[in-house]
Amino acid sequence: MNRWLRAHVVAARRALQRLRDDAWGTCLSVVVIAGAITLPLLLVSLVESARQAASRLATDPVANVYLKAGADEAAGRALEKLLRGQPGVATVRFVSREQALLDLRKVGHLSELLAALDTNPLPHALVLRLENREPSELAALKGFLASQPAVEDVSMDFEWAERIRRASVLLQSLAWAVSAALGVAVLFVIGNTTRLQILSQRDEIQVCRLIGASQAYVRRPLLYHGAIQGTLAGLLAGGITLAVMRSIAAEVRQLTASYGGFEMIQPDLPALIAVSALAGIMGWLGAWVSAARHLRATD
Amino acid sequence: MIELRAVHKRHANGFEALRGVSLKVAKGDLVAVTGRSGAGKSTLLRLMAGIERATQGDVLVNGQNVGRLREAGLAALRRNLGLVFQDHKILFSRSVGENVALPLEIAGVPRSETASRVRAALDKVGLLDRERAAPVTLSGGEQQRLCIARAIVHRPAIVIADEPTGGLDAEYAAAIGGLFRSFNQVGVTIVVSTHNAQEMAALGCRVVTLDQGRLCP
Numbered sequence: 001m002n003r004w005l006r007a008h009v010v011a012a013r014r015a016l017q018r019l020r021d022d023a024w025g026t027c028l029s030v031v032v033i034a035g036a037i038t039l040p041l042l043l044v045s046l047v048e049s050a051r052q053a054a055s056r057l058a059t060d061p062v063a064n065v066y067l068k069a070g071a072d073e074a075a076g077r078a079l080e081k082l083l084r085g086q087p088g089v090a091t092v093r094f095v096s097r098e099q100a101l102l103d104l105r106k107v108g109h110l111s112e113l114l115a116a117l118d119t120n121p122l123p124h125a126l127v128l129r130l131e132n133r134e135p136s137e138l139a140a141l142k143g144f145l146a147s148q149p150a151v152e153d154v155s156m157d158f159e160w161a162e163r164i165r166r167a168s169v170l171l172q173s174l175a176w177a178v179s180a181a182l183g184v185a186v187l188f189v190i191g192n193t194t195r196l197q198i199l200s201q202r203d204e205i206q207v208c209r210l211i212g213a214s215q216a217y218v219r220r221p222l223l224y225h226g227a228i229q230g231t232l233a234g235l236l237a238g239g240i241t242l243a244v245m246r247s248i249a250a251e252v253r254q255l256t257a258s259y260g261g262f263e264m265i266q267p268d269l270p271a272l273i274a275v276s277a278l279a280g281i282m283g284w285l286g287a288w289v290s291a292a293r294h295l296r297a298t299d
Numbered sequence: 300m301i302e303l304r305a306v307h308k309r310h311a312n313g314f315e316a317l318r319g320v321s322l323k324v325a326k327g328d329l330v331a332v333t334g335r336s337g338a339g340k341s342t343l344l345r346l347m348a349g350i351e352r353a354t355q356g357d358v359l360v361n362g363q364n365v366g367r368l369r370e371a372g373l374a375a376l377r378r379n380l381g382l383v384f385q386d387h388k389i390l391f392s393r394s395v396g397e398n399v400a401l402p403l404e405i406a407g408v409p410r411s412e413t414a415s416r417v418r419a420a421l422d423k424v425g426l427l428d429r430e431r432a433a434p435v436t437l438s439g440g441e442q443q444r445l446c447i448a449r450a451i452v453h454r455p456a457i458v459i460a461d462e463p464t465g466g467l468d469a470e471y472a473a474a475i476g477g478l479f480r481s482f483n484q485v486g487v488t489i490v491v492s493t494h495n496a497q498e499m500a501a502l503g504c505r506v507v508t509l510d511q512g513r514l515c516p
């Protein structure tokens with residue numbers, strides 16, 4: 001084993017020894033750091049699940065214009081002609097009430113219900129594909145369509161799906177901001193643990209320095225201490241997140257079954273390893289910053 | 300090997316511990332620095348070890364100007380010195396053997412080699428049977444010998460010992476003086492500060508005396 005590697009093995013062993021010697025303090029620190037990691041991890045997992053679900057919703061900019069019951073096909077065709085030249089409207093398709101009934105009969109579970117009806121209850125309709133999703137323009141168009149004498153109702157179903165999609169994007173940004181803030185908190189927690197380590201080992205550090213220990217020799221066990229704590233906290237946070245996501249997954253699936261189901265995204269093994277590694281790196285970094293700051297005071 | 304050129308040291312409180320001290324310690328010398336309390340003995344030794352910096356003048360150890368060394372250079376210098384402290388500086392959280400092993404651990408010596416060298420050093424100071432003991436169970440004389448074992452375990456060319464016999468009875472003091480004599484006989488350069496000039500002179504030491512920060516002629 002070369003000298004450099006030996007120095008690191010000695011430092012890692014010493015860090016493990018310190019963690020073991022102060023098992024209770026180590027557990028407390030790990031739990032606190034894990035809490036700070038779990039929150040954003042859970043938030044990111046939930047937001048990612050919501051985002052994926054939102055992406056499955058129909059967000060095509062389509063508007064359905066239902067004509068009044070008394071409006072005949074000629075009125076519908078006239079309106080179709082009028083709307084073709086309307087700004088913001090890409091395409092217009094007239095759907096007669098007969099065609100609508102035929103289409104509806106193709107939907108298996110409704111065919112028996114429709115067969116029992118004496119008359120066709122469906123109105124003539126127009127299906128519009130719109131050119132943009134700007135709320136103000138959509139509102140203006142909706143108002144224009146609703147003001148037409150033959151129009152009974154205008155439906156823009158994609159609006160709520162679009163709102164959910166936008167909200168999920170916003171939540172995702174929020175989740176990352178929370179992650180960044182709590183990441184800084186992790187740095188501070190580990191930095192403070194390192195500071196306490198330096199204070200409790202002040203005599204040992206001073207003796208080591210007096211007999212020729214370099215700054216790197218003194219700093220190394222502190223860095224391993226921070227990195228090990230971070231990694232352990234990352235593993236614990238991953239475990240908690242997985243447990244929480246699994247416990248709510250079945251409930252959410254049941255609750256959203258009528259909307260086509262909603263599968264929670266659970267962090268997989270590579271993601272958990274990445275989180276632990278990242279927490280370990282943050283632990284190392286926090287310890288480095290704190291050691292650089294506080295070791296000078298012991299000299 | 301060690302040279303002080305017109306060294307002055309003024310402490311932060313304004314006290315002038317050393318006033319223009321010039322001294323040469325050649326390779327293989329055994330030098331005893333004597334003087335009353337507050338004469339500047341400990342300060343002189345701390346300057347040699349790079350623990351303090353001279354206010355004026357130069358301190359050269361192995362040709363290196365200690366006052367101009369940076370942090371890494373100072374650490375490297377101290378790794379090549381054997382230091383015995385007046386207050387022992389023992390780590391009570393570690394065993395006797397682990398305390399002695401510390402300079403070897405810092406120097407990156409393999410564990411297998413460390414074990415044999417620690418035992419050899421403890422054997423030299425008569426503490427081999429206390430290797431696994433807690434330092435707190437040692438007597439004052441044994442703690443001093445532990446400190447000496449830690450100073451010689453990495454086979455330094457220079458040993459600097461600050462009052463190694465301070466507070467010990469005559470028998471222990473003589474035994475420790477004898478230890479330094481034996482190290483010196485195998486070529487180690489030794490600088491010792493002591494109150495007991497006669498005892499060190501009897502061991503064949505070159506005795507230099509400090510009085511109020513000045514070397515007596």
